[in-house]
Amino acid sequence: MKLMVNHQTHYSYSAPVQSSIQYIKMIPSTNTHQRVHHWDISIPGQKGTQKDAFSNIWLTSSQREPYSQMTIMAQGLVEMNPDSQFGALNSLNPHLFLQPTASTLCNEEMKQFALSHVSALRHECLIRLARAVLDYIPYMPHTTSVNTSAIQAFSCRQGVCQDHSHVFIAMCKYLGLPARYVSGYLFVPQTMHLASHAWAEVFLQNAWYCFDVSNQLFTPNSHIYVAIGRDYWDVAPVRGVREKGGFESMNSIVQVLSC
Known part of the structure; x- marks a missing residue:
């Protein structure tokens, strides 16, 4: 395509x-x-x-x-x-994406939320977490800004793709999983006018798995990659x-x- x-x-x-x-x-x-x-x-x-x-x-x-x-x-x-089922590979050490940033920190409430939805560090368990995050933080445009951190978005329980990605990444890092922020574009059939997009990816079994929390998409077939980083500020x-x-x-x- x-x-x-x-x-x-x-x-x-x-x-x-x-x-x-x-x-x-x-x-x-x-x-x-x-x-x-x-x-x-x-x-x-x-x-x-x-x-x-x-x-x-x-x-x-x-x-x-x-x-x-x-x-x-x-x-x-x-x-x-x-044939692409995973995120793009590069030469960077995945452990780089365990580094904390101000936008991707967890408070105690977020840690308990992650533990309650992830019984094991498996792909299907992280999908369950991604669904729980979207249920907890409904997609609400114009309610947050680029300066909103994961903790703030989780506390106010509303946000956009940037917030979903930050919260999910923060929880995955807390669980000990390298997680990265991806900026790019998403193709949605029969829809012409969109915003630029963001999603999260987690390193499991030597591959980067896509977690588009906002759209509940878990393969990147319709995603164009522009930039990767630890959070929004690395890819703004x-x-x-x-x-x-x-x-x-x-x-x-x-x-x-x-x-």
Whole structure:
């Protein structure tokens, strides 16, 4: 299956931005799970690319001229491997994904929740945990932010794919299982306009197993991988610093189409 992606992110500012540097992770790589036929990022400014510590492609854009609006456009064609049942492998030691982060810590209530739903460190038990997390934290857009931690999302009992992933990863790490955060895109038939997506993966029996808690999907057949990390902050699509600009507003739209 080939998937065509069109991802547009529009920024507006209440006052002119004098200069800025944007750090962008919106470029997928070819791996055992997918083949990138072509991909292009359109953004003003002087650009350069490198790879981060997790082998994600990292684009830097520097702008020195004042502006009040900016649009980042990512477009490309990715072919999925129909035989892929697991997440993409890389050369990183899986134990790297046992490292705690501020976004993926457990409190005592979360630890007891994990223990009550996982009787053994097996795939089917983790699926049971993923279902319990979604039951406990219903999908509720616009109720959390990128700064919401796993503990905060669990406490308020609402959130989105980022929160589901952080909570699930936090619990798996507590259970002693390497767990990573994946950003990318999800293809849903008969649905054109989506947001960029996030899901969790857990290392079991020398393979990375997909746990898309928000959609209750446990194989990555319809998932395009863009970046992996320990939490959202390792894979954030756009981060940056700017001089002036006042208040910032952002609007994003994603199309994922089969072709």
